[in-house]
Amino acid sequence: MIDGLTLWTVILSLGVLSYGLRFGFLGLVGSRPLPGWLIRHLRYTAVAILPALVAPIVVYGGPDGPYDPVRIAAGAITLAVGYATKNLFAGFGAGAAALLGLGWLLA
Numbered sequence: 001m002i003d004g005l006t007l008w009t010v011i012l013s014l015g016v017l018s019y020g021l022r023f024g025f026l027g028l029v030g031s032r033p034l035p036g037w038l039i040r041h042l043r044y045t046a047v048a049i050l051p052a053l054v055a056p057i058v059v060y061g062g063p064d065g066p067y068d069p070v071r072i073a074a075g076a077i078t079l080a081v082g083y084a085t086k087n088l089f090a091g092f093g094a095g096a097a098a099l100l101g102l103g104w105l106l107a
Contacts, residue, residue, distance in 0.1 A: 070106055074099035 034042075058075035060066055077098040082091025
């Protein structure tokens, strides 16, 4: 167990650093227009973050081990449907249906 002083020091330090990062971007830049190259790069932030959050679960698997064929197949189906339809919700729905359906079939 961590002692209280260390815990609160870490919590407050992370809060101050997080606020500093946000203030640096929003407070200092404020209402000034951003350059075009930065706007183009910021459009792809969500596209880059979502796969980074999902990929470890798909590749690593879950409690059954590092390679869960149901998760890998559902990830591949999600990618294929999303790429073919260019629709985020269609990809999510197909992936969820594949995960549930394949999990039920192979269980």
